[in-house]
Amino acid sequence: MQxxxxxxxxxxxxRLSMEAVAARAGVGKHTVYRRWPSKGLLFLDSLLSQNEPDLGYPDTGDVMADLRSQIHAAVDLLGxxxxxxxxxxxxxxxxxxxxxxxxLNERFIRPQADRTVARLRTAREQGQLSSDFDLDLAMAVLSGPLYFQLLITQExxxxxxxxxVLDALFAGMAPRP
Amino acid sequence: MQxxxxxxxxxxxxRLSMEAVAARAGVGKHTVYRRWPSKGLLFLDSLLSQNEPDLGYPDTGDVMADLRSQIHAAVDLLGxxxxxxxxxxxxxxxxxxxxxxxxLNERFIRPQADRTVARLRTAREQGQLSSDFDLDLAMAVLSGPLYFQLLITQExxxxxxxxxVLDALFAGMAPRP
Incomplete structure (x- = not known):
C-alpha cells in the first residue's frame, strides 16, 4: 500500500496501475489482484490505512471553538x-x-458524521446550538461548503x-429580529 | 456531441472513448481530436451545449420562495x-x-454563482437577508450541502x-436570543 x-x-x-504497484512492491500482479479487485479499492485502502488522522472533536465546552479546531485540522490534512x-x-x-x-462512506464519512453529530448533540443539550437545529444535516451543512471549495471551484x-463559513452557518442567513 | x-x-x-465517439458519429478519430484535445473536454462540451438548462432565479419578491424554486429545478435536473x-x-x-x-467553473459554476449573488444582493437590500451575510460564501453555503449529497454520500x-437545508441555513445554528 505504501x-x-x-x-x-x-x-x-x-497514471496509477495495478501492474506498476506490483512492480514497485516487488510482488506479482496476481498477488495485488487477489487482495484488491480494482485500482480504486486498492487506493482507498492505501489512503485510509496509511493515514489514520485524528479528526475527532475536542470538548472544551465551547462548541464553536471545538468545531473550528476540528475543521482546521481537517483542512490542514486534506486541503x-x-x-x-x-x-x-x-x-x-x-x-x-x-x-x-x-x-469511503462506510469507513470514513459515516464515522466522521457520527462524531460530528455526537459533539453537536452535547452542544444542543447545553444550549449552545439552536434547539431546532436539524442534526441529521450537520455533516452536509458543515462540510458541504468545504467539499464545494475542494472539488468544484478548487480554490x-x-x-x-x-x-x-462557520460564522455564516452559526449566524444564519435570515435577518435578525 | 450527441x-x-x-x-x-x-x-x-x-467506458467512453474518443474512438467510439468518432465511430458513432461517423467521422474519423482525427476529426474528434482536432476539436477536443481530451475525452474530458469533449464530455464537458457535450454536456454544457446539449443541455442549456434555465437555472436562473425568479424574482417574486420573496427570496426564500425564489431560492427554493431554483434549487428544486437544479435538483430535478442534476439529482x-x-x-x-x-x-x-x-x-x-x-x-x-x-x-x-x-x-466547468468558467462556463457553468461561475455564471451560476453570479446569478445567485445578484438575487441575494437584492434580497439583502430589501431586508430579507441578514445585513452581514457574506455574499461571497453564498454559492458554497447554498450548494455545498447538495454537492455533498450528490458526490459524497450519494444518497x-x-x-x-x-x-x-434551506430552512437550516436561514435559521442558523446559533441559539435564538
Missing part, C-alpha cells in the same frame, strides 16, 4: 499536499466506481475560509 | 437520470483533469432534503 501512495504522489492517480490531491483523486474515482464510494482551502 | 452523450448514457463515462449520473461523472473527471475543472437528492 507503493500505491508513492506512485500516486509521483505521477498522479490517473493541500500531500493528502489533498490524493483525497481529491479518490473522490473523483468514487464518481465512477460505486464500490469506492460505498467503502485554496484556508483557515480563513472555513472560519467565515 | 454521440458522446448517447454513448455515455448507454455504457457509462468510464437523477439522465443528467445526474453524467454530471457526477463530469465532476469526477474534474478531479483528475484540471482543464475540465477550469472549463437521493430530493426536494425535501433541499428544503430542510
Amino acid at each position: 507503493a500505491t501512495l508513492d506512485l500516486a504522489r509521483e505521477s498522479g492517480y490517473a 493541500g499536499p500531500p493528502w489533498g490531491p490524493l483525497y481529491r483523486a479518490l473522490l473523483g474515482e468514487a464518481q465512477h466506481d460505486p464500490t469506492v464510494a460505498a467503502g 485554496p482551502l484556508t483557515h480563513d475560509y472555513v472560519d467565515r | 454521440a458522446t452523450l448517447d454513448l455515455a448514457r448507454e455504457s457509462g463515462y468510464a 437523477g437520470p439522465p443528467w445526474g449520473p453524467l454530471y457526477r461523472a463530469l465532476l469526477g473527471e474534474a478531479q483528475h483533469d484540471p482543464t475540465v475543472a477550469a472549463g 437521493p437528492l430530493t426536494h425535501d432534503y433541499v428544503d430542510r
Whole structure:
C-alpha cells in the first residue's frame, strides 16, 4: 500500500496501475489482484490505512471553538499536499466506481458524521446550538461548503475560509429580529 | 456531441472513448481530436451545449420562495437520470483533469454563482437577508450541502432534503436570543 501512495504522489492517480504497484512492491500482479479487485479499492485502502488522522472533536465546552479546531485540522490534512490531491483523486474515482464510494462512506464519512453529530448533540443539550437545529444535516451543512471549495471551484482551502463559513452557518442567513 | 452523450448514457463515462465517439458519429478519430484535445473536454462540451438548462432565479419578491424554486429545478435536473449520473461523472473527471475543472467553473459554476449573488444582493437590500451575510460564501453555503449529497454520500437528492437545508441555513445554528 505504501507503493500505491508513492506512485500516486509521483505521477498522479490517473497514471496509477495495478501492474506498476506490483512492480514497485516487488510482488506479482496476481498477488495485488487477489487482495484488491480494482485500482480504486486498492487506493482507498492505501489512503485510509496509511493515514489514520485524528479528526475527532475536542470538548472544551465551547462548541464553536471545538468545531473550528476540528475543521482546521481537517483542512490542514486534506486541503493541500500531500493528502489533498490524493483525497481529491479518490473522490473523483468514487464518481465512477460505486464500490469506492460505498467503502469511503462506510469507513470514513459515516464515522466522521457520527462524531460530528455526537459533539453537536452535547452542544444542543447545553444550549449552545439552536434547539431546532436539524442534526441529521450537520455533516452536509458543515462540510458541504468545504467539499464545494475542494472539488468544484478548487480554490485554496484556508483557515480563513472555513472560519467565515462557520460564522455564516452559526449566524444564519435570515435577518435578525 | 450527441454521440458522446448517447454513448455515455448507454455504457457509462468510464467506458467512453474518443474512438467510439468518432465511430458513432461517423467521422474519423482525427476529426474528434482536432476539436477536443481530451475525452474530458469533449464530455464537458457535450454536456454544457446539449443541455442549456434555465437555472436562473425568479424574482417574486420573496427570496426564500425564489431560492427554493431554483434549487428544486437544479435538483430535478442534476439529482437523477439522465443528467445526474453524467454530471457526477463530469465532476469526477474534474478531479483528475484540471482543464475540465477550469472549463466547468468558467462556463457553468461561475455564471451560476453570479446569478445567485445578484438575487441575494437584492434580497439583502430589501431586508430579507441578514445585513452581514457574506455574499461571497453564498454559492458554497447554498450548494455545498447538495454537492455533498450528490458526490459524497450519494444518497437521493430530493426536494425535501433541499428544503430542510434551506430552512437550516436561514435559521442558523446559533441559539435564538
